[in-house]
Amino acid sequence: MKPGYKGIKRIFKATEFSIKGLKAAWKNEAAFRQEILLALILVPLALLMPIALLTKLILIGSLLLVLIVELINSAIEAVVDRIGNEHHELSGQAKDIGSSAVLLTLILALLTWLSVIVDFIIQG
Structure with missing residues (x-):
């Protein structure tokens, strides 16, 4: 078991570290900022649409998934950059794969x- 905080204090420290990570992503990652701004537009739109609650959740969930994968991609890039600036095939491959994960998540969203918009138009 790794040493550290226990109980409720661990939860508070974990939350603190998570907020620190979100701030770092906002400060250092242009793609994350762009995706946050997109979510700030689309989440209220999803909430205002006259569709089923579960469908709203699916729309919002697809946006949150983009943000989650972007954070993981940014973490991969930070670790690779920490190792060194010289070009290495595996470093490039790791960054490219992380970027591909973001692309696929954007396509899914x-x-x-x-699909929801087309279904809404067809169902009238």
């Missing part, structure tokens, strides 16, 4: 939103 786009397809989710388009």
Whole structure:
């Protein structure tokens, strides 16, 4: 078992570290800022749409998934950059794979939103 905080104090410290990570992503990652701004527009839109609650959750969940994967990608990039600046095939591969994960998540979100909108238009 790793040493550290226990009980409720561990939960508070974990929350503190998570908030610190969100601040770092906001400060250092342009893509994260862009995706947050997109979510700030689309989440209220999803909440205002006259659709089922579960469908709203799916729309919002697809946006949150983009943010989650972007954070993981940024963490991978930070670790790779920490190791060194010289070009290494595996470092580039790790960054490219992380970027591909973000791309696929963006595609999933786009397809989710388009499907809901098309279904809403067809159902009238």
